[in-house]
Amino acid sequence: DDALATELVEWLRTNGAKIHDGLAIRHVDPSDPTSPRGVFATRTIDEGEVLCNIPWDLMITPGDKYTSVDDSDEGCRAIVSTIEAFDDGTNAYARYLLGQPRRYLPDFWSDSARALLSEMLAVGELAAGPMTERDELPPHGIGEDGFLDWLVKDCEGFGIDWTNETHVHAGEMADFPYLVPFYDMFNHNGKGYNIAHRYNPYSGERIDQTGYEVYTTKSIEAGEELLNSYNRCNICQEQYDWFGAPEMFAEYGMVNGDMPQMFLFDFARVKFELDHGADGGVEVRFLVPPSEKGIGLLEGQLRRLADFAKERRDRGRDDQGDISEYEWDMIWRYHAMLQGAISLAVNGSAKEERTDEVWSMDDDWWVKDGNTNMAAGYAWIYPNLHQNLASEEL
Numbered sequence: 001d002d003a004l005a006t007e008l009v010e011w012l013r014t015n016g017a018k019i020h021d022g023l024a025i026r027h028v029d030p031s032d033p034t035s036p037r038g039v040f041a042t043r044t045i046d047e048g049e050v051l052c053n054i055p056w057d058l059m060i061t062p063g064d065k066y067t068s069v070d071d072s073d074e075g076c077r078a079i080v081s082t083i084e085a086f087d088d089g090t091n092a093y094a095r096y097l098l099g100q101p102r103r104y105l106p107d108f109w110s111d112s113a114r115a116l117l118s119e120m121l122a123v124g125e126l127a128a129g130p131m132t133e134r135d136e137l138p139p140h141g142i143g144e145d146g147f148l149d150w151l152v153k154d155c156e157g158f159g160i161d162w163t164n165e166t167h168v169h170a171g172e173m174a175d176f177p178y179l180v181p182f183y184d185m186f187n188h189n190g191k192g193y194n195i196a197h198r199y200n201p202y203s204g205e206r207i208d209q210t211g212y213e214v215y216t217t218k219s220i221e222a223g224e225e226l227l228n229s230y231n232r233c234n235i236c237q238e239q240y241d242w243f244g245a246p247e248m249f250a251e252y253g254m255v256n257g258d259m260p261q262m263f264l265f266d267f268a269r270v271k272f273e274l275d276h277g278a279d280g281g282v283e284v285r286f287l288v289p290p291s292e293k294g295i296g297l298l299e300g301q302l303r304r305l306a307d308f309a310k311e312r313r314d315r316g317r318d319d320q321g322d323i324s325e326y327e328w329d330m331i332w333r334y335h336a337m338l339q340g341a342i343s344l345a346v347n348g349s350a351k352e353e354r355t356d357e358v359w360s361m362d363d364d365w366w367v368k369d370g371n372t373n374m375a376a377g378y379a380w381i382y383p384n385l386h387q388n389l390a391s392e393e394l
């Protein structure tokens, strides 16, 4: 029943990719064809077995040679390559990507939906230009002058037609630096992963010669799902310390109750993780000691979020521009997630000793697990989504 996935695997094998024969691609909930697809073991797989090796030629890349991560027009070239793949009728991976949802990431929503979301996130008056992490709730960088506006400006001269929905879809799908067939079917698990990459594209190894290889890091039972971690993985070191539930929503379009969830509120200098406690209830763990001022600021946002819903949700979708049903649903799901998380933090902070230390620290007040080590001229840990700080600026 999943022709696109079957066709993709056949096409990959025919063209030199290795795909483990103990795997099946199916919907996570087999009875619900709208649930996401995932990769499952059909038999026991030992630790260290290769799940796939994808030759360079089958990936969608910004160019035909390995390029480094600090290549400035790499993002635009990746989109152009994705458009070319879409136009190539023989490319089964492109057909699979064309079958993915359209405009599901907030960055690609309608102007009306992005405006409503920005207003919901604005801590104070809605700023005319882009807001920073200091005056909005996370995730950052979505509103006016968001990612798509930035792409349009940045990719001028690359022949991308932003009035063409297929080109926009290429912009949404194109991952920098490359799109890897099959690898992108592994779902996210917040508790950890059972797969790893043999090669680290960020370290400059020659994937154009070796292929992109993924193997198991544990032994896997039949029926078990093969899972990656999109933020706690061994490859995305730049997302390690700041990439929480709000960023999962921004970058992957996910809003769900999966635990653990991390939240970093810059404007209040509060950072915490939520997870199930021993009694099954959700508990808060502060990753940086909370301050009196920070908790007060969060309490203010709880009141504002409640008023916002009363005013905007109760008014209904129809008289607020051309917000789609999907966008509307996601906005209020995310609203509920924020309200829930902030309430847990405010209530949980009663048990904590409060200290104002965070307010005398520099902008890296929240860096705990990570560090600001440089690689290829960039700090891998940085506070604002879509913002690469050059090393001199830090």
Ligand SMILES: C[S@@+](CC[C@H](N)C(=O)[O-])C[C@H]1O[C@@H](n2cnc3c(N)ncnc32)[C@H](O)[C@@H]1O
Residues within 6 Å of the ligand: 036, 037, 038, 183, 184, 185, 186, 187, 188, 189, 251, 252, 253, 254, 256, 258
């Ligand atoms: C890299 S793809 C994973 C494969 C994808 N499920 C598919 O059908 O092709 C990432 C997308 O999968 C979905 N996804 C992955 N992990 C998820 C999870 N734990 N909960 C909900 N959706 C998830 C999200 O829509 C996300 O944007």
